[in-house]
Amino acid sequence: MSDEVQIDQEVFDRLVAEGKSERIARAKAKAASVRKARAAEGVALGPRPAEQAATALEEFRSSQGGGGGVATKTAAPADAGGAAGGRLTPDQRAARVAASLGNGGGESASMGVPAASDHTHRLLALVPPAGIQQVQSKQMDKVYTWPHLLLVEFVALLAVGSLLLVMSFFLDAPLGSLANPNEVPAINKAPWYFMGLQELLRYFHPMVAGVTLPGVALVLLMAAPYVDKNPSARPENRKVANLAFTFFLTFWGILVIIGSFLRGAGYEWVWPWVQGLGFTL
Amino acid sequence: MANKDLKTTVQDNVIWRSIFRPGSIYRKGYRDTSRDRALASMNNVLYHLHPVKVKRHGLKLTYTYCLGGLSFFLFILLTVTGIFLMFFYTPAAGAGTELAYLNMRELSASVTFGQLVRNLHRWGAHAMVFTVFLHMARVFYHGAYKPPREFNWVVGVILLLLTLLLSFTGYLLPWDQLALWAVTVGTNMMGYTPVFGDQVQFVLLGGLEIGPSTLLRWYVLHVLFIPFVTVIFLAVHFWRIRKDGGISGPL
Numbered sequence: 001m002s003d004e005v006q007i008d009q010e011v012f013d014r015l016v017a018e019g020k021s022e023r024i025a026r027a028k029a030k031a032a033s034v035r036k037a038r039a040a041e042g043v044a045l046g047p048r049p050a051e052q053a054a055t056a057l058e059e060f061r062s063s064q065g066g067g068g069g070v071a072t073k074t075a076a077p078a079d080a081g082g083a084a085g086g087r088l089t090p091d092q093r094a095a096r097v098a099a100s101l102g103n104g105g106g107e108s109a110s111m112g113v114p115a116a117s118d119h120t121h122r123l124l125a126l127v128p129p130a131g132i133q134q135v136q137s138k139q140m141d142k143v144y145t146w147p148h149l150l151l152v153e154f155v156a157l158l159a160v161g162s163l164l165l166v167m168s169f170f171l172d173a174p175l176g177s178l179a180n181p182n183e184v185p186a187i188n189k190a191p192w193y194f195m196g197l198q199e200l201l202r203y204f205h206p207m208v209a210g211v212t213l214p215g216v217a218l219v220l221l222m223a224a225p226y227v228d229k230n231p232s233a234r235p236e237n238r239k240v241a242n243l244a245f246t247f248f249l250t251f252w253g254i255l256v257i258i259g260s261f262l263r264g265a266g267y268e269w270v271w272p273w274v275q276g277l278g279f280t281l
Numbered sequence: 282m283a284n285k286d287l288k289t290t291v292q293d294n295v296i297w298r299s300i301f302r303p304g305s306i307y308r309k310g311y312r313d314t315s316r317d318r319a320l321a322s323m324n325n326v327l328y329h330l331h332p333v334k335v336k337r338h339g340l341k342l343t344y345t346y347c348l349g350g351l352s353f354f355l356f357i358l359l360t361v362t363g364i365f366l367m368f369f370y371t372p373a374a375g376a377g378t379e380l381a382y383l384n385m386r387e388l389s390a391s392v393t394f395g396q397l398v399r400n401l402h403r404w405g406a407h408a409m410v411f412t413v414f415l416h417m418a419r420v421f422y423h424g425a426y427k428p429p430r431e432f433n434w435v436v437g438v439i440l441l442l443l444t445l446l447l448s449f450t451g452y453l454l455p456w457d458q459l460a461l462w463a464v465t466v467g468t469n470m471m472g473y474t475p476v477f478g479d480q481v482q483f484v485l486l487g488g489l490e491i492g493p494s495t496l497l498r499w500y501v502l503h504v505l506f507i508p509f510v511t512v513i514f515l516a517v518h519f520w521r522i523r524k525d526g527g528i529s530g531p532l
Binding site: 146168210280 | 318319332425430459472492530
């Protein structure tokens with residue numbers, strides 16, 4: 001590394017004489033001298049045929065003693081207990097996952113993969129040990145996005161798409177008479193997702209119901225992850241949070257339902273089965 | 282098998298091979314191997330929103346109910362149907378020339394599939410508000426907003442707000458009694474914003490009361506400005522899902 005590569009003066013002079021720039025001439029002359037040195041050592045230059053490359057790789061592997069980032073083979077069909085065509089039965093897969101998650105004993109602290117398991121992921125190859133990134137997270141039970149996840153998504157998309165199409169075929173979107181600013185309709189309601197606010201307007205001053213409360217709700221909602229310091233995601237460990245959120249949703253849902261279905265002309269309380277449904281989507 | 286020959290001929294075609302990148306299931310030589318499964322999602326512009334591998338528990342329908350994905354699907358559906366509707370709509374409501382309302386009548390009366398597409402747009406919009414709400418509830422109950430996903434939850438709340446604004450601005454466009462008065466209720470509330478109430482209302486309405494300039498203003502907001510902002514936040518939202526370690530859990 002340290003010794004400077006000498007340039008091949010002969011080549012340099014020739015290239016300069018040919019009118020090449022000095023920079024290019026120097027680079028080419030350097031390369032020429034390296035090639036000459038290699039040839040003197042008897043090293044073959046240029047791309048090697050495939051079998052020769054494979055032999056070189058084998059030599060490298062054996063010289064590294066199986067380490068150095070050479071991928072360990074995954075569980076072979078033979079030791080998977082006669083699985084047909086290399087496929088695992090669900091039991092075998094579960095066993096293998098359990099083993100790699102470290103439930104089967106014999107854990108290796110550094111990688112989160114038991115030393116005894118021959119099912120490992122090595123993401124790097126032919127890298128000096130100092131360059132290997134230590135991945136601390138445990139290996140998880142994962143599946144390929146294609147086809148597994150994409151199939152589920154595709155079916156969900158088709159289901160909702162066809163549901164909407166059928167609904168649109170049979171149910172027409174409402175269209176009232178032409179807008180007239182001088183004629184207030186008897187039933188005057190906001191879209192359903194704002195009915196909670198309109199219902200609140202019934203009980204509070206507009207500045208509270210229309211601006212302050214929704215503003216506070218929105219800020220609280222955004223602040224939730226910073227307020228909720230509980231590290232657990234399990235429902236049994238976060239009863240307060242779930243209760244508070246359920247209360248919030250229920251409260252909101254009740255307001256929307258009252259506003260949408262139980263309010264009629266002049267925004268007075270009505271029973272839909274008596275005075276009809278004063279609600280348009 | 283003539284069928285098989287045709288398939289091979291098409292797949293060998295130079296244009297076909299240039300379109301479908303290695304790993305595509307439409308490319309010759311796709312095999313159901315780990316490598317090709319990985320390439321299938323890696324080498325596709327749409328699929329690579331997803332990582333190559335996902336946690337197995339996230340596949341269960343009862344974990345996500347696909348709510349985020351469906352919200353996105355509805356957003357796309359609304360964009361497509363919305364563009365169709367734009368061809369037949371003029372946001373004009375001057376006295377005596379209420380083109381907006383006339384266009385709505387013509388759309389259902391004389392445009393092929395006009396009523397159907399408008400229905401799809403209307404019901405799709407309600408459905409999207411609903412799925413976004415449900416998606417938020419699902420994420421909360423799974424505690425999926427916990428570190429490192431706090432910021433993505435905030436982005437999600439902004440997206441919920443944007444969805445509501447998209448739906449609400451669209452509500453005015455038919456320019457019928459229903460639209461006019463529903464929007465009146467909403468904008469009156471905004472007029473009570475402390476300190477700047479009157480100014481907020483003036484900017485939103487483009488005047489002192491709802492009129493032709495409100496319609497034009499909300500039309501531009503509905504078809505251009507809010508979708509543009511939404512797409513930016515959607516991009517951040519999806520990107521953060523992957524950067525924050527994919528789907529949350531298992532519980």
